[in-house]
Amino acid sequence: MLGFFHGGKETPRLGTLRQLSLFATLSRPELRVVDGLLHERRFLKGEVIFDEGEEGQVLHIVITGRVLICRQGEPETGRITDIEAGVVFGELALLDDAPRAAQARAAEDCVLASLSRADFESLLDTHAVIASKIALQLARQLGRQLRERTQAAERKPL
């Protein structure tokens, strides 16, 4: 009976969210719940998104544009990785209280969707299924990153 209240057409916004790996496994009603929690932020090329050592409260997802992760104040020489559209960064803020491990800057003009730790925790309380699907995708992404870094370290000549 509660299904009666669901439905509605998929908006372009929900279509965009569905393209993101983090939300790929969510149904349309679940996506709508998550959409209500996301904050959209726009950054200009070169703008700092967060600094190394800062207390992280939110996870960011790149909707459009590209984000550079680098050592603090070294965007040219201290490049760590580039984050493309559809990818999540700053996800450790959701998992622990540790300070940010690197600086994030907008490599191009970009639009980010941000999810706060408090909202993620309330999601765990109210919509455990959604939260577990997101947490599983996060774990997959962290595993992938760990595997890539291990392989990169193995390729390095001794």
Add this chain to the structure above:
Amino acid sequence: MNAQGPASAGTSRYLSTGPLVWVATLVCTTLLLAMLKQALWLVVPFLLAIILYYALFPAVRRLTLAGVEREIAAAIVAGTFFVAAVAALVPTLPWIAAQAMSSEEAVYRYLAGGRVLVDRTLITLESQFGFLKRMDFHAEMGRKIDEVAGSYVQDHLTEALLGVAAWLPSLLLAPFLAFFFLRDGRRFLKFLGAAVPNAYFERTLYMIEQVDATARAYFQGLLKLTVLDAVCLALGLTAIGMPAPFALGLMAAVLAWVPFIGSVIACVIVVLVAATDFPADPWVVYAAIGLFLVVRLLDDFVFMPLTVGRSLHMHPLPTVLLIFVGGAVAGIPGLILVLPLAGVVMVVAGTIGGIVNNPRLRARHRFAGTLQARRVTADLHS
């Protein structure tokens, strides 16, 4: 969301503390109370709506958990509450109307009952202590009470009753406001967050969450405390044989929302009822006073730590100071509002203090402004 939620407010690296933040909290709370005093007709229903919001919020959350959209869940919960409230009020309307018609007469009757109790107590004291009899204590006190209370009651009673009647229509706003809080609260938070520059966004988001957690812990704790107080008082009043124990218990528990004086006023009302309804049995009055003392002690040492607790994370000294300021600036609504308001102002002042004391954040904001200015003026230089 538990009552300990805002605990991190006191420990976060995001919130600045210190004498300046405390002074800012005190000054801003006082100014806000002075402003709110000018719009009390709106503040009281607004306050009730906030209490209703936090009371109904768990039901909305349960429905959203079951898969209902937030808007529809808010409509269902607020609608159900409204229908239940109307259904509960309709059968009592004739009784309320009769009470309203005879309210002035009833007040005089209970005051007369109280006067008889005072007279009897003074006569007993005179018979026990000879020096009081020699002073003609009973007659002297009787004259003083007649002079002060008699003229004061005659001058102000009708005015006070009319004032209460004039307030009632504005209270109907409360359920409507609560419905919109339930439906659009999240949208409003996003709207607020969107207005903040990127550099300050995370801190502002954290501040909004802390404000919500502080208010939630305080008001949900207050509601639990009210239920516990009402049940204990009702059971106690039933045990000593008072009439309408549940109505009196609920009235006393709601009056306890006013710090310090609320409990005293509730105790005086119950004593007047006991003295009027049991004129020949002063032990009912003494038992009622004893019951209020016991419930007060239970409140302070058992119920408060379990419910409201230290949800506002304030030292007792500024808390007492703020209560006096609230009462002086905005009267009884000020007494009720001052603590939650100060809790919210403290989080906001702490966040602003944290931003002002962080040159890196300010530099990032200026840098973003420079990038924006360069972007919009790029073609003007060519």
